[in-house]
Amino acid sequence: MSATLARTGIRASGNRLGLPAELWNSTFLRACRGESVERTPVWLMRQAGRYMQHYRGIRSASSFLALCKRPELCAEVALYARAWLGVDAAIVFSDILVILEALGLPLEFAEGDGPRLPKPIASLAHVDALADPVQAAADLTYVYEAVQLTVAGSPRAIPCIGFCGGPFTLASYAIEGGGSRQFARTKAFMYRERAAWDRLMRVLVDTLIIYLGRQVAAGASCIQVFESWAGALTREDFSEFVAPHLTRLLAGVPEGVPSIAFGAGASHLTDLIASCGADVIGIDSAGDLAAAFALRGARGENLSVQGNLDPCLLLAPRDRLLAGADRVLAAVASRPGHIFNLGHGVFKETDPDQAKALVEHVHAASARVR
Numbered sequence: 001m002s003a004t005l006a007r008t009g010i011r012a013s014g015n016r017l018g019l020p021a022e023l024w025n026s027t028f029l030r031a032c033r034g035e036s037v038e039r040t041p042v043w044l045m046r047q048a049g050r051y052m053q054h055y056r057g058i059r060s061a062s063s064f065l066a067l068c069k070r071p072e073l074c075a076e077v078a079l080y081a082r083a084w085l086g087v088d089a090a091i092v093f094s095d096i097l098v099i100l101e102a103l104g105l106p107l108e109f110a111e112g113d114g115p116r117l118p119k120p121i122a123s124l125a126h127v128d129a130l131a132d133p134v135q136a137a138a139d140l141t142y143v144y145e146a147v148q149l150t151v152a153g154s155p156r157a158i159p160c161i162g163f164c165g166g167p168f169t170l171a172s173y174a175i176e177g178g179g180s181r182q183f184a185r186t187k188a189f190m191y192r193e194r195a196a197w198d199r200l201m202r203v204l205v206d207t208l209i210i211y212l213g214r215q216v217a218a219g220a221s222c223i224q225v226f227e228s229w230a231g232a233l234t235r236e237d238f239s240e241f242v243a244p245h246l247t248r249l250l251a252g253v254p255e256g257v258p259s260i261a262f263g264a265g266a267s268h269l270t271d272l273i274a275s276c277g278a279d280v281i282g283i284d285s286a287g288d289l290a291a292a293f294a295l296r297g298a299r300g301e302n303l304s305v306q307g308n309l310d311p312c313l314l315l316a317p318r319d320r321l322l323a324g325a326d327r328v329l330a331a332v333a334s335r336p337g338h339i340f341n342l343g344h345g346v347f348k349e350t351d352p353d354q355a356k357a358l359v360e361h362v363h364a365a366s367a368r369v370r
Contacts, residue, residue, distance in 0.1 A: 016256035019221060022157040028088040029159055032222060032258035032280055034304050034337035040329065040366035041088035042359050043161070045262075046345030048081035048093050052352050055081070064109045068094050069142045075149035082158065084352070085359050089159045089222070092147045092215070096165030096226055099207060100174055102136040104129065120177035122189070124196035130203055137210035144218040151219030162220030164212055166227025166263070167204045167245045168238075174200070183232045190241050201245040209252035216254045223253050224260040224282070230273070231265025231284075238269050243276055250277040260306055264344050271295055274303060283307035285343025289331040296337075304337035311342040314350045314358065321354060322361045329366055340366075 015024045023029065028041040049055055055077055059067060067073055074093040082090040097115050101107040108116045121127060130136075151160045165173075172186045173179070180186070190197045212223050227246060230238060246261070253259045261273050262282030270288075274281045274295050283292050285308055292305045313324040325340075332338045340362045346355060 014256065017216070017221065017254075020156050023159060023221060026088065026157045026159055028339065029221060029258065031337055031339050032260075032304055034302070036336045038367060039363050040332075040338055040340045042340040042362050043087040043089040043091065044085070044342055044346055044355060044359075047085055047087060047091065047355070048077045049346060050348035051346055051350040051355070052081060052084075054084075064095070065098075065107065068098060071142050071145035071149055074142075074146035075153055078146075078150045078160075079153045082154065085356055086363075087359055089161050090150050090154050091161040091163065091224070092143065092150055092220065094143050094146060094163070096163070096170065096228075097173060098140060098143065099136065099164065099204075099211060100170060102131065102139045103133075103203070103207060104131045104136075105174055114179050115173065116178045117173060118177065120185075121171075121174045121200065124193065124199065127196050127200045127203065130200075133203060133207035133210060136207050137214060140211060140214070143211075144214050147215050147218035147220050159221040160219055161222045161224055161260075162212060162215030162218075163224040163226060164208050166225050166230065166242075166261075167201050167208070167249060168233070168242045169227055169229045170204050170208075171197075171200055172229050172232075180229075183229065187237075190237070197241065201242075205245050205249045205252070208249055212252070213254055216257050220257075222258045222260065224262060225249065225278070227261060227263045227266070227273070230263035230269060231267075233269070235269060235272060238272055243272060246273070247276040258304075260339075262306070278303075280304040280306050280337075280339065282341070283343065285310040285312075287343070289328065289338075290333075293332070293335055293337075304339065305332075306339040306341050308341070308343040309358075311344050311347055311350075314342075314346065314354045318354065318357060321358060325358055325362055326365060329362070 027037040030037050031041050058073055078090050078093040097107055105117050106119055172183055175186045175189050250259050258279040260280040260282050261278035264284050267287040270292055281292055287308055296303050309324055309328050313321045
């Protein structure tokens, strides 16, 4: 059963979580539901991170993974970035890979080299040795506490976004032992070890459904699934090896909670990702916003769109940055159901004042055209 059939849908389900009126009627959640808003809501992927001096100060006394396990510091980082930028949503500060550590895969973050998993998955036996999904999700209490503290410290009209990695992205990290450009090991495993692949995806999705449910119970009022590496797949491979699992994951998001599905470099998969049942489709910088909105007809208008300014423009002169934002708004043409974001995360080289100016400009420019 598709996720669109399995879930009632956020437009029909109403305020099942009993959110405060200010939060339910926030511009961000209304845009997720495809409703008209007085100005376009904005948030930025990696809006809390290395480009901010505040974050670097906290990070200087702790490893990245240790920071992720300190809920009070995670909340401080998330709340500071949200307030300083003036964005319309906070996002819990964590990492998509903590789920793999909870499943029993050792995880390291080497300075300058990114994440490493020194015991990668290479066989069905390795998959079968993973932790029980219920126990793995239970071991991530520090994430749920970070959500609670972020919600508690936010204004009542500011949603907190919970998140997870998509099943293909997490499987890729687990099999490659880290990041990859070609995903050769992952694809070979996918093609040659079909039983092990399907078993791995089932374990991941079972764990993620519990994990996301616990984030929502802690106060998250929206969920983003970062299927970051799906763009490495052909349409045929995505349809066969990933779509059924992503569909099941999105169907498992608690009723009434909007879900966002995002894939980097995945513009050739936009319609396929949208068909997996997310309420909002995240578009990267190479994607076509107008084409994404055109998918609404196939979904019975049940689709909002997020994106898609090139994050490199934050490194450009201010006038070029703001002109780029105007082009994104023009492509949307004041359609309801748009959330302004970058086509990927904020670069560490970004001047924070550029990001702040972008948010202010989008708010002002989108309010003028309504």
